[in-house]
Amino acid sequence: MTSSSSNYYFVIVGHADQVVYEIELGGTTGQIAPTTDNRHLNQFIAHAALDLVDEAMWRNSTTYLKQVDKFNEWIVSAYVTAGGLRFLFLYEHLPRTGEDGLKNFLTEIYETYVKLLLNPFYIPDKPIRSGAFDKKIQTIARKWIL
């Protein structure tokens, strides 16, 4: 628990490369990480990884794409939904549950997202502003990666 002090960044990218949802996970609490000066770097790296995700998703038959990109010490793993939505997960070190944990984490988020889609008031590809979704993601994060 104490070893994983690194921060994680999770982002859902829509079909037109727009950010649908993003959250910074970090520390041991699962809360939104203390804000740092280079938060923009997360976005830059995630955005740059999209090219490789787009390529990798046609080469893999699975939805979980493992590590797709690496910039300096930051590693990007991706998960592509059936609808072509891209989940990107940025980390420096693998979470304590390892590769499987990450996979489970992303799969559970996908399930949550599908539930959100059932909401008639949510328009796909629009930013997710639901507080409940936020809370759910944090719970999942606490369960698998922290």
Add this chain to the structure above:
Amino acid sequence: MAQTKKSVSEFIQDAFCPMVAVLCSYDAESICRKNNLTFAELIQPFCRLPTEVSYRDPSNNLITLKNLRLEIKDFNSLPPQNTLAKKLLNDSVSSALNNGIVNNEHEISTEQYELRIRNTTPWFDAWRDCFLRISYNGDHEYLKNYLACIMVVSTSHLDPMDAFAKLVQQQNLQQQQSPAKLPKWFMTNIYKYFVLLHDVTEGEESKAVSVFGDLKQQYGAGNCHLLQINSKRAGQTSGDTDAATNMPDPWRLYVKQSSSTTQQQQESQSISRKESSMSDSLSNLTELIDQELNITTSISHPLSSFDTSSSDLTSIGTTDEGYDGSSITSASTIIHGACLTLSDHDRIHVFMNEFVTKGLLLWVETNLKTFNEQITSRRGLTKFFSMPKKLFGSSTTTAKNVPSTSSTNLTNDSMEIRRAGDLAFLFQNYEFAYNNYYAAKRDLSRDQAPTFYAGVLEMCCLSNFMQESSASKTYPAQYMDEAIDIYSLACRLPIFATRCVLMSTEILKSKEAYDQAVQQFLKLSQEDSDLRGALFLEQASHCFLNYRPPYIRKYAFYMVIAGHRYLKAGQRLHALRCYTDVLSIYEKPNWSLALDHINFTLGKQSASLNHSNDAIRSFNALFAPNNRIQNAQQQINFFKEYLTVFNQLTNSQTNLPELPVPVIDNSTIKILLAGQQQPQIGTQVSNCNDFDFDETRKVWSDLERTITAHDRRASGTRTQINLFTSRTHNQQHPIAVANETIRVEFYVRNILQVPLLLSEVQILWKHSSNSWKRKSSVSAENVEDSKEFTNDTLTKQSDEPVECDTLTDCVVFPNDTLKIELSLRPRRPGYLTILGICYRLNILVQNISDQTTWPYGIKGKTLFHVKGTRLNSNHKERLNVMYGVDKRLELQVIPEAPLLQIEYSPMPTAIFIYFFNRHSMATTTAVEDCSSLTVTTTETDQSVQPHSPTLVLELHRPTETGPRVRWSEETIDNEFMNKKKSKCCCIFTKPHDPQSNEDKTTEVDEYNNCEHCRYHTESDYAAKPEERQPKVKIIVGKLQ
């Protein structure tokens, strides 16, 4: 994409061309100086051979040299020192920013992105050329060592033969110095060529011929040349300007730029004319480099004079200095080659051609042959020795032998092989070169001499590539990778690693192996030099675009990093260019952190470059309304920078800058005419806000209608609307009265995470005093007479046509809205436009340590933008989104008029509708200082006297005209009284008879009315009421 004008093989060929030194006697130099040139410079434009020449290689194959170029340098010239070299590189990049901008873009469009990409990156080319020019030679290679030396003596010398001998001696001395100094020589027996320079206008021809005869005898006919120049006097050209302009000036690009590698510098007249436009565009660069190189020579001057002081040669340093002085003062006006005619040009051509064909190539041929013989004999020997090694097993022998005995020996051998390879490479015998390099590579392992090994690997690749189709093996890309790694990591020679990368990426790009090119670029982008890192990153990002499909987002990311590195290297313009190029890629929704970073950098840098408009645009984008992700601290930082930048930028401006925050809710703007004379915020007499009139409009208009019904002279009155909101019809200009208060109410919203402090809030207005025609359109403003309110330039004047009330301070909390009410009073009739508000903006910060350094708030404005209701009357308007005109902010101010004011005395505590009795009300017209006006208002009746204007109004109870329904006093609400209820859906309606007093309804009546209810069956109608009750009872009984 970084496309160069040259093909890759040409580029490599130009990067490695044979070097020739020039050693001049003083007299020869002085002849050349008539043309403002040194001898090396004089022949430089001619050092690319226009014709093909050929020689035979050791195996007697004919090798044809196409486009051979020699690099000619002065004997005493030194490569620039480190700091200067850096400066040179920097300047080459910064000055090449705008080269070749026209027709230089192509479009890339994918599903989501549309980009315009520059085809060429001239700054990179400039940097690369500059880098290759100033890079020095390593100890492990011979490519840039001088192959030959041209000795020049003029016929004006008293004893030319002696001078030649001295020059030869000087060269020998220099070469044999024990600590070898620059320049380096290719081998011990370099090729020497002797040129007798003859000034046609001054020297005697007979002497020239006789001396040349002696020269030929002593040094061999093939190694000598008599060059005649200066066929006309310098004075001749100055009078005849036409001739001077017609003469091509091939030196322009070359002077002081010893190895410009642009392809176009052919000497023939026609071509150089064609290229004149091209050289114009380059002239800036050339001049800049000229100046830099002038500094070079003056810096290296002490060294060079030290070197030459012992000999009889003139110290070129001093003469150069004199030249420098003139070139700095009038760099552009110097005419080169003023004394040279076209025939002189031709003679120089012939000289170069002879030098190469009759001298240099023969020397190359013999040397290659001897190298080949040496190598083959040695190889036989080593093979013989290495046989037993192989037999005994490698593990023991190599470990013992390599470090102690054989290493020096082996290196010497390998050096010879390398030398042979280099010579062959320089003279385009790539197959021979490749074989040699490959042999050298096999001889040495990586650990023995890493630098040498890397160099050989590099050259292996290059020579393999240059063999082109005839290459026996595929291009060994991994060699290059290894070479780069060894250079940069093991040997710490970044300069060679850089050269490797430059060559290798060009080759890889031509082979469309863009991913490998990217990897190589990125390998060196981390290293020490920021400028190189930036350039390489940029090139890498351009390579990403060549992927299939293009990696646009990678491109964007690496451009941003490149921009960052450019900033570190001090290349602000390039950084700006990088950032602006990719800005649009991040403009997809919600990448706001990234976008903010770019905008922030752009704003800051534009500000420091004084591009105030760009800076303001970038900063305004930072506070765009859809941007809500930044945290408060970051926004405070942004805002602080914003304030600082603005305070710098707007000092010079005359108009107030437009501020992005807070946002004015334009739909809430309300204009109230004829408000209270003094703004009484919070102390209004009525308990409802004046502006709430809008909500109660219906009630008031009803009341008004009642009054007009009673007015005998109804035709003469017109209702004047006093309140203008987004819901009123604002088709006509409101009419305001001079000296009466106009009140404006609106809401502002703070979209930031920090509280905003607005101070000195005022209405921004424009008042034009000339008569304003009712029919004129909205835009017809008389600009020349209108006076715009600007706090920067105009001080508060007494005769301002409008008086504004100022709201001193108000705070808008984060994500909150605030209602602001402002008032203004026009002093003179005319045409008044309310433009917006102006205020001093700052943010309210707590817990900031540097309160003292916090910048003072900026004065700025926010404009109102009103639009009318959406039009919906005809087809066209329904299809499009069209809005009607809204003139509520453009007021016509009419001259001062009496104002009726009504005061209650005493004010009743509660007033109900229809409960007015009779109140005595004192009404006073506010005539104030315009008592001369006659009071003729429709509101005041005849009974009102101008001086004691007291009017008694009487309110009557409206008379009852018809029947009305209302609750009588004794009405009982019988709900919840447990009265008998019926499930029947039919509702009884008793025949309406207001005259009858009966309120009773009987059960019979109720059922009589059920005929039309569809839930009742026929039997229901037939049955009597008392029979129905048992039915229910029966059902209950069944259940029991």
